[in-house]
Amino acid sequence: MSNNTSQRTRIKICGITNIEDVKAAIEAGADAIGFVFAPRSPRCITLDKAIEIGKVVGPFITTVALYQNPKITEPTLTQWLGDWLQLHGEEDEDFLSQLRRCVIKGFQFDPEQVRRWDNCPHVDALLIDGSSGGKGQSFDHTALAKMRDEIEKPIILAGGLTPENVSDAIRTVHPYAVDVSSGVEESPGRKDPELMHAICRAVREADQELTNQRAS
Numbered sequence: 001m002s003n004n005t006s007q008r009t010r011i012k013i014c015g016i017t018n019i020e021d022v023k024a025a026i027e028a029g030a031d032a033i034g035f036v037f038a039p040r041s042p043r044c045i046t047l048d049k050a051i052e053i054g055k056v057v058g059p060f061i062t063t064v065a066l067y068q069n070p071k072i073t074e075p076t077l078t079q080w081l082g083d084w085l086q087l088h089g090e091e092d093e094d095f096l097s098q099l100r101r102c103v104i105k106g107f108q109f110d111p112e113q114v115r116r117w118d119n120c121p122h123v124d125a126l127l128i129d130g131s132s133g134g135k136g137q138s139f140d141h142t143a144l145a146k147m148r149d150e151i152e153k154p155i156i157l158a159g160g161l162t163p164e165n166v167s168d169a170i171r172t173v174h175p176y177a178v179d180v181s182s183g184v185e186e187s188p189g190r191k192d193p194e195l196m197h198a199i200c201r202a203v204r205e206a207d208q209e210l211t212n213q214r215a216s
Contacts (some may be wrong), residue, residue, distance in 0.1 A: 008207045009170055010177035011200055012156065014066065015043035017189040022053050024193040029200035032062035034086065034179070037076040040068070042188035043181070047076045054082065064104065072098055086127060096122035104156060109139045111147060118153050126151070127179060130159030138165070141172040148173065163198035167206040174210070178203060 013025040014034030022033055035050040036043040045053075054063055063082035069089035070077050077085070077099075085099060088106035096103055105117045106127035117123050130139035138160035148155070154176035157169055162183035170178065182188070184195040 009175060009203050011203055012062075012064065012177055012179045013181070013184060013191070013196060014064070014179055015041075015181040015185070015189060016053060016191070017043055017045050017049070019053050019056055021191040022056060024191060025196050026058065026061055028193065028196040029204070030061070030196070031177070032064055032084075033057055034064045034066055034181070035082070036066045037070070037074075037080075038066060038068040038088070047079060050076075050080075050082075066106075084124075088127070088129075093120055093122060096120065106158070109144060109159075111143075114144075114147060114151065118151050123153065125154040125156055125176070127156040127158050141169055145172050145174075161199070163195060163202045166199055166202050167209075170203065170206040171210065 010031040011029060012032035012034055013030045015036050016022050016025065016033050025033060035045060035053070038044055050065070057063060062084065064084040064086050065076065065080045065082055066086040066088055067077065069091060072095065084102045084104055086104040086106055087096065096105070099122070102124050103122060104125045104127050105120070105123040106129055107113045107117065109128050109130060114126065114128065117126055128144060130137035155173065156177045156179050157173055157175040158179035160183065161169060161178055161180045166178055180199055184191055184199055186192045
């Protein structure tokens with residue numbers, strides 16, 4: 001993976017809790033689906049439920065499991081058969097080195113944390129958020145954009161993204177992907193199909209604008 005200099009921006013819809021929503025997310029154009037295994041989250045589901053929902057996910061949709069400070073022996077962590085693990089807590093480099101899986105490290109935007117995890121050999125992609133995760137808080141995208149050329153790993157942009165603001169975020173940061181959850185919900189854990197379609201359209205429109213700019 002690389003950041004978005006020439007290809008389309010990928011879209012991850014996180015916090016999926018039911019089959020109807022995963023079908024609607026894929027129909028809308030999502031590239032990746034996120035399941036939350038963090039107990040404090042209102043979007044948390046069981047491993048059995050995630051496996052049930054995962055049965056309707058096609059072979060070309062990426063599945064991601066989100067955790068916050070899990071134990072290395074946690075069943076959802078050891079038995080998860082999806083594509084990626086996303087760690088959005090206080091996990092350190094030693095913990096990540098034990099996973100032997102593709103890892104997305106999520107964290108609240110801070111230049112020092114960006115550099116820390118970009119330099120970590122056990123992290124494959126950076127999910128940069130406006131909070132510690134799941135709160136729908138944005139942050140100063142221009143500050144991240146100023147660092148973009150020094151970041152080696154793919155950037156997944158998260159935090160308060162909605163159909164109304166995602167285009168500006170993409171134009172500013174040029175991330176590899178965007179991660180949305182609360183911005184496409186009717187209520188925590190229940191997605192709104194119209195909002196999912198709207199945010200996917202907005203992402204594609206922003207990509208087209210960037211493509212046109214490069215061609216001109």
